[in-house]
Amino acid sequence: MTDLARIRAAADRLSGHARVTPLLSSPFLDEIAGRRVLVKPECLQHTGSFKFRGAWAALTALDDATRARGVIAYSSGNHAQGVALAARMLGAPAVVVMPGDAPRLKIDNTRALGAEVVLYDRATEDRDAIGAEIAAARGLTLIPPFDHPEVIAGQGTSGLEIAAQAAALGVTRADVIVCCGGGGFASGIALALEGTDLRVRTAEPEGFDDMARSLDAGEIRRNATLTGSVCDAIVTPQPGRLTFPVLQRLAGPGLVVSDDEALHAVALAFQRLKLVVEPGGAVALAATLFRAPEIEGDTVICTLSGGNVDAPMFETALKRFLYTL
Amino acid sequence: MTDLARIRAAADRLSGHARVTPLLSSPFLDEIAGRRVLVKPECLQHTGSFKFRGAWAALTALDDATRARGVIAYSSGNHAQGVALAARMLGAPAVVVMPGDAPRLKIDNTRALGAEVVLYDRATEDRDAIGAEIAAARGLTLIPPFDHPEVIAGQGTSGLEIAAQAAALGVTRADVIVCCGGGGFASGIALALEGTDLRVRTAEPEGFDDMARSLDAGEIRRNATLTGSVCDAIVTPQPGRLTFPVLQRLAGPGLVVSDDEALHAVALAFQRLKLVVEPGGAVALAATLFRAPEIEGDTVICTLSGGNVDAPMFETALKRFLYTL
Structure with a gap:
């Protein structure tokens, strides 16, 4: 199984080949969230996602x-x-x-x-x-999309970066909100952060919240349907057999946002971070901004997991949430 | 005046306060440009520009x-x-x-x-x-926008980062295309790169190419008008009294692109880099992609100088250049 040693070994292999993405922020997002917001933009990774x-x-x-x-x-x-x-x-x-x-x-x-x-x-x-x-x-x-020890280890390298970059900003305790489909990204980051005071929280779209319901039930729950969300990137049938036990052990309660909230986060990432994020990649930012009462601490860290969005969908987000300015 | 020592001193004062922006790339942009393209995204700097x-x-x-x-x-x-x-x-x-x-x-x-x-x-x-x-x-x-020794030194800190980041990728010789209004960004970077084989080239929109014409003439030329470009961020009356002599001494010939080419670069930055760039901030990328015969070397580096674009202008760029895909 994946552990910290396997994640560190993956980080050694990725060094010089994958990008070290920065940790960004905006005073405008801090104001909406009511706390300091740090953003890990994996949309800037090669191929536009983690x-x-x-x-x-x-x-x-x-x-x-x-x-x-x-x-x-x-x-x-x-x-x-x-x-x-x-x-x-x-x-x-x-x-x-x-x-x-x-x-x-x-x-x-x-x-x-x-x-x-x-x-x-x-x-x-x-x-x-x-x-x-x-x-x-x-x-x-x-090469499965998430339920594989080396895939989880690779995604976890992002968690090693988050820990180091947050510590450099004086942040050692925070919820870390991660966009969640099958849970490879979230479980990798959770394992990378194990033993720290940085705690992973999964974020999913309404109606496709299999991980939140599974964490709540203590056993794997399936989604009723696999179509109809704008968050296509993170719609999967159910949590992974490898990823779920990791998140059950290490993650806090799952967060769930609406499609509209995800699109609103897409628009705010455009306006405040100058980043292109796809709706599924924006659910963690949406939870950070619009589920503040469910999050703990003075600082929150969230991932932007991907930016591969078609132009018409992106325009829909801008039109709905920025044209009334 | 500004020199390398002043730029290094500015870099010390900026450390921990300004962002070190990454150096990005995309195989799709390499293909268009016909050479390796490295992009310095200052749209990710605090407030969305350098x-x-x-x-x-x-x-x-x-x-x-x-x-x-x-x-x-x-x-x-x-x-x-x-x-x-x-x-x-x-x-x-x-x-x-x-x-x-x-x-x-x-x-x-x-x-x-x-x-x-x-x-x-x-x-x-x-x-x-x-x-x-x-x-x-x-x-x-x-605090003038460009013609000031400390302002030029501050912009030049981006050039120190470019030199170090390019060297880490094995690149020590290249044209460095910089979006140019009054020339503060371009002259700061040129001074930071003085003595290396990285050579600054300015990029401007057609009709507002005062720097290119001034470099060509060997003396300062003014723009005929100050309105009518989508590249509002980099429209200035004429090169600065401090910035022009620096660029006359250190820069190659100026590059000029059309408004449509700037908007096309905005669309490609959206699609290939997941970055939000304003038209004026995209002229260097436009020159990189669409003025390849005027550029020297196997590798080219370009700045994305800012990302503060209103949503309707951004949509115009996406509609014009991505909807025919």
């Missing part, structure tokens, strides 16, 4: 012969791009299984980064089964 | 009693916000003289950051005269 970290960690953990045969991933888009770029940088072939309704930009980028893209219907088909079948037929190694 | 650097350097160079009486600035918006925030952080009163047609966001932000805003008509009134009059009447110290 997923490159886990992909690089997983691919560099393979032996050379295995990696050379190639890898396969199934993903709503951000993991796809992370695996595609990491594979290209490492000279490995990559196949990516993506839902047909993923944002066009994500599908285009994944292809442009050299991967072979296989599309499926998110409502009727099972991406895990499709991925496993192609992997077996071609001798490819499956 | 101007905070110069403002902080100038205010911290004042003696305590002078600073406590207060400062005044005249600015189309970004210098205004930089001075307002630096003054607030240092406990000094600030008055800012702004054109009435500046983007609403910049005026609002300057007020929200605690400054008193005085508006004037850019077409008929002289902001220098207005600023000097108020300064004299109230005993305030004028």
Whole structure:
């Protein structure tokens, strides 16, 4: 399983290949949240999301012969791009299984980064089964989007950066709000922060809050549906078998925001941070700004997990929340 | 005058107060430019532009009693916000003289950051005269937007970061394209890079290319008009008396791009870098991407000087250049 040593080893392998993203802030966001807000913008990571970290960690953990045969991933888009770029940088072939309704930009980028893209219907088909079948037929190694020790370790490298960057600002105690789909990012960061006074809280969109309900119930709960959210990047059937026990042990109660709140956070990240964030990547900022009473401490840290948003969706957010200024 | 020692001293004073912005890249931008592109995103600096650097350097160079009486600035918006925030952080009163047609966001932000805003008509009134009059009447110290040794030194701290960050990537020879209004940012960076093989090139919008024409003529040339560009942030009457000789000595030929090319660069920064850039802050990226034959070397470095753009202008850029995808 993933532990701090595995995360540190992943950080060594990522050094010089992944970006160390900064820790940003804005007095305007502090005012809305009623406390100091520190933002970890993983939208600035290679391929526009934290997923490159886990992909690089997983691919560099393979032996050379295995990696050379190639890898396969199934993903709503951000993991796809992370695996595609990491594979290209490492000279490995990559196949990516993506839902047909993923944002066009994500599908285009994944292809442009050299991967072979296989599309499926998110409502009727099972991406895990499709991925496993192609992997077996071609001798490819499956790189799952979250439930994998090296993927979790790779995402956790962001947590090591958060701890060091927050300490440099004098912050050693805070809730760390993390956008949550299957829980790879959140559990990786939670493990990186274990033993500190920085506590992970997951953030999810309403109606797709499987992690919050699972944490509350003490056992895994599924989402009733997998379509209909603007937060496509973080809609997954249920918490992972590896990620859930980690978050059950280390995370506080899950936070849940509406689609409108996520879009409002997209608009505020545009206006106050000069960052492009996709709705699913903005749920942690939305929880930070609009769920203040559920958060503890003078300072809060939140992730912006990705920025791969199509222009029309981005405009919707700006129109709805900035044109009345 | 400004020299490397003064820039290093400014960097010491900025340490822990200004952000060290990262050096970003995208394989998609490399492909358009036909060479490796490294991007210095000063839109991520405090107040959304590099101007905070110069403002902080100038205010911290004042003696305590002078600073406590207060400062005044005249600015189309970004210098205004930089001075307002630096003054607030240092406990000094600030008055800012702004054109009435500046983007609403910049005026609002300057007020929200605690400054008193005085508006004037850019077409008929002289902001220098207005600023000097108020300064004299109230005993305030004028912080000019570019033609000031400490302001230039502060902007130059970005050049020290560029040199160190590029060297860490193995890049020691490149053109460094800098968005240019009065030339404070470009001359500061040029001085910081003096003696290296990193050479500054200014970038300006068509019709407001006073620096390119002045460099070409060997003497200062004025712009024929001061209105009508989407690049409001970098429209100034003419090169500065301090900045021009520096750029005449150290910079290569000036680069000029159209408003449409600046907007195209805004759209590409959204799509490929996940950054919000204003049109005036995107002219260096536009020159990097669309003036490749005029640029030398395997690698090019460019600044994104600011991100304070109103939502409708940003949407115009996305609509024009991304909706046909």
